[in-house]
Amino acid sequence: MDVINQHTGERWYYSDIVKDHFFHPQNLLLDRPKNEDEFDAHGMVGSPACGDMMEMWMKVCPVGQAAADKAIMARQEHEVRIVDLKWKTFGCASAIAATSMFSVMLTENRGMTLAEALRVRPQDVMMRLGGLPNRKIHCSVLADKAFQKTANDYFRKNGLYDKIIVDGARVIDPRLNITDKDIEEAVLEGAQTLEEVQKKLKVGIGSPELTTEIEQLIRFYKEKYYG
Amino acid sequence: MFLFTMDTMRRVYLDHAAATPLDSRVKAVMEPYLTTEFGNAGGLYEEGRRASDALMNARQVVARALGTHPNEIIFTSGGTESDSLAIFGVAGFFGKTSNVARIRESFDVEEKKPHIITTTFEHHSVLNPCEQLEKEGFDVIYLNVGSDGIVDPQDIQNALCPETVLVSIMYANNEIGTIQPIAEIGKIIKEFIQKKAVAPPLGGPTAKWPVFHTDACQAAGYLDINVNNLGVDLMTINAAKIYGPKGVGVLYRRSGVPLKAQTIGGGQEMRMRGGTENIPCIVGFAKALEIAEASKEAEINRLTPLRDYFISELVRRISKTVLNGHPTKRLPNNINVSILDIEGEALVLYLDEKGISFSTGSACTSESLDPSHVILALGKPYEFAHSSMRFTLGRSTTKDDIDYVLSVLPQTVEWLRTVSPISIDINATSMSHPEAFAGQGMRAKAKSKNYK
Numbered sequence: 134m135d136v137i138n139q140h141t142g143e144r145w146y147y148s149d150i151v152k153d154h155f156f157h158p159q160n161l162l163l164d165r166p167k168n169e170d171e172f173d174a175h176g177m178v179g180s181p182a183c184g185d186m187m188e189m190w191m192k193v194c195p196v197g198q199a200a201a202d203k204a205i206m207a208r209q210e211h212e213v214r215i216v217d218l219k220w221k222t223f224g225c226a227s228a229i230a231a232t233s234m235f236s237v238m239l240t241e242n243r244g245m246t247l248a249e250a251l252r253v254r255p256q257d258v259m260m261r262l263g264g265l266p267n268r269k270i271h272c273s274v275l276a277d278k279a280f281q282k283t284a285n286d287y288f289r290k291n292g293l294y295d296k297i298i299v300d301g302a303r304v305i306d307p308r309l310n311i312t313d314k315d316i317e318e319a320v321l322e323g324a325q326t327l328e329e330v331q332k333k334l335k336v337g338i339g340s341p342e343l344t345t346e347i348e349q350l351i352r353f354y355k356e357k358y359y360g
Numbered sequence: 361m362f363l364f365t366m367d368t369m370r371r372v373y374l375d376h377a378a379a380t381p382l383d384s385r386v387k388a389v390m391e392p393y394l395t396t397e398f399g400n401a402g403g404l405y406e407e408g409r410r411a412s413d414a415l416m417n418a419r420q421v422v423a424r425a426l427g428t429h430p431n432e433i434i435f436t437s438g439g440t441e442s443d444s445l446a447i448f449g450v451a452g453f454f455g456k457t458s459n460v461a462r463i464r465e466s467f468d469v470e471e472k473k474p475h476i477i478t479t480t481f482e483h484h485s486v487l488n489p490c491e492q493l494e495k496e497g498f499d500v501i502y503l504n505v506g507s508d509g510i511v512d513p514q515d516i517q518n519a520l521c522p523e524t525v526l527v528s529i530m531y532a533n534n535e536i537g538t539i540q541p542i543a544e545i546g547k548i549i550k551e552f553i554q555k556k557a558v559a560p561p562l563g564g565p566t567a568k569w570p571v572f573h574t575d576a577c578q579a580a581g582y583l584d585i586n587v588n589n590l591g592v593d594l595m596t597i598n599a600a601k602i603y604g605p606k607g608v609g610v611l612y613r614r615s616g617v618p619l620k621a622q623t624i625g626g627g628q629e630m631r632m633r634g635g636t637e638n639i640p641c642i643v644g645f646a647k648a649l650e651i652a653e654a655s656k657e658a659e660i661n662r663l664t665p666l667r668d669y670f671i672s673e674l675v676r677r678i679s680k681t682v683l684n685g686h687p688t689k690r691l692p693n694n695i696n697v698s699i700l701d702i703e704g705e706a707l708v709l710y711l712d713e714k715g716i717s718f719s720t721g722s723a724c725t726s727e728s729l730d731p732s733h734v735i736l737a738l739g740k741p742y743e744f745a746h747s748s749m750r751f752t753l754g755r756s757t758t759k760d761d762i763d764y765v766l767s768v769l770p771q772t773v774e775w776l777r778t779v780s781p782i783s784i785d786i787n788a789t790s791m792s793h794p795e796a797f798a799g800q801g802m803r804a805k806a807k808s809k810n811y812k
Contacts (some may be wrong), residue, residue: 186782187796226705226724
């Protein structure tokens with residue numbers, strides 16, 4: 134329960150950089166957005182290992198444009214870069230510091246493109262933080278997962294279905310790149326029927342051959358989490 | 361001449377359930393045995409005899425405090441060892457094939473395994489041995505506790521069966537301080553033994569079962585620890601929680617209670633715990649227990665109103681703060697609250713910067729990354745455990761200390777709530793954002809209290 138590293142005997146469990154980001158988090162979202170289009174994308178993720186939770190909000194602008202030129206929104210072929218990445222975290226010092234550092238890395242030097250940002254690995258965040266205790270590494274893994282969800286939200290909202298990351302999941306609707314994970318999330322959000330899931334995801338609309346499998350998945354997750 | 365004053369920030373230590381400072385009077389009686397009085401109590405010569413006298417005297421002091429005989433006091437290395445000896449010791453006796461066969465014969469029960477009753481919110485030094493015994497073929501019942509953190513004696517009555525060899529229920533919970541009705545449970549077990557069919561004596565003429573064990577580590581210093589009033593057969597206490605040295609504990613063993621030694625060697629401690637006796641710590645333990653017993657009543661009277669003041673002010677000044685465990689059937693020094701929407705480790709580290717020490721049931725601070733099993737046992741969702749904060753008062757705690765904590769806590773909580781994305785309902789019985797865990801192999805049900 135203490136914060137003294139058992140192996141090195143350091144007074145703080147965490148590096149000075151972690152400590153700094155923990156006590157002075159960067160890019161923290163202070164007030165929740167009042168309307169939905171205040172940000173271009175949003176994502177939330179939880180760590181089943183410890184129950185930490187993290188929420189992210191992102192603003193982008195087309196590459197080569199100033200942030201003010203938001204009217205010319207990037208579509209399909211236009212690459213965008215991140216101008217703003219805000220977050221909130223329910224978790225320990227390393228979760229807070231890792232999200233803070235992650236948001237700095239993605240927005241510093243005029244901001245990364247989405248492709249660049251998606252290549253940021255948990256190890257990169259760790260390095261910038263000056264290391265984390267071993268069992269705390271999952272906390273920084275969470276920041277990149279939250280971002281992946283946020284990026285997917287952006288791709289979905291902008292019809293860039295082929296860019297959606299389906300890492301570690303099975304694609305159910307290849308046209309919209311909707312996976313079993315997405316259906317699981319919809320069920321956990323409270324959708325109980327095909328119609329309710331389709332309201333959230335549009336999955337299988339126009340592809341009646343997928344209906345049986347989608348219904349099966351809904352039944353499976355309902356049983357798993359509410360049975 | 362200038363005197364440079366160091367930056368002496370005020371420290372308010374509120375984690376007395378984890379460790380207490382060594383009382384100076386205890387230190388004084390220990391000191392000779394760390395240096396000049398170094399003899400091995402097994403030696404026949406002068407140095408050995410002096411060590412042996414000190415040991416005997418300490419054993420008498422402890423026995424007196426527990427209302428029992430010196431030969432029923434087994435010194436160990438601490439609470440965990442005492443619990444291990446109690447549980448594996450009883451199991452080791454009844455687990456022997458021949459003894460199990462005799463239990464079966466005596467009750468004409470076929471295919472039944474020896475059986476242990478405990479609760480879901482015991483200390484890990486009881487739970488983990490029980491889990492291991494389950495793997496080795498014992499049946500273990502983990503009784504649920506009420507939402508107030510107190511076990512219902514009726515549940516124990518209902519769970520008792522002829523094969524029950526051990527009942528282990530803690531006296532006061534280490535996280536939420538709730539006091540269990542040990543004397544009442546002791547009576548139920550005694551009646552159960554009397555009513556049981558008369559069996560051929562097992563392991564000697566006085567062996568009876570089930571054996572009743574209680575872990576009283578947190579209770580010593582605040583509650584009645586007379587073993588006859590409690591009706592227990594085995595009881596764990598340790599010195600580190602009562603201003604004594606770390607590394608020494610006691611297992612009280614009622615004479616005749618079947619127990620198999622777990623550390624064997626030179627036959628010390630009535631053949632129940634081999635190893636050269638740790639005389640300085642044992643002497644210190646006896647002194648610490650003597651002081652704790654003498655100052656008990658005054659401490660209870662001093663701390664109870666402080667505890668109640670702290671709880672009521674926390675709930676009044678910080679919104680969405682919930683007391684964990686029964687408001688009055690708890691140790692006079694224990695305050696455990698869930699301050700919702702914030703995570704414990706973050707608050708611990710922020711308050712540490714302000715000079716305040718306390719502990720949390722958050723997953724982030726445990727080696728296993730599991731949130732407090734005690735808070736979950738109360739039927740609360742895991743966010744309540746992640747947000748649970750334990751403040752435990754001690755001899756040095758003053759009202760001024762509490763007021764200092766109350767002066768810095770609200771604004772720190774407010775800041776961490778700004779950082780947090782969640783806003784859980786104060787009456788919630790299920791997790792707030794199950795969808796955040798989609799695709800990650802969550803083991804939990806979304807709408808129930810079971811998280812494993």
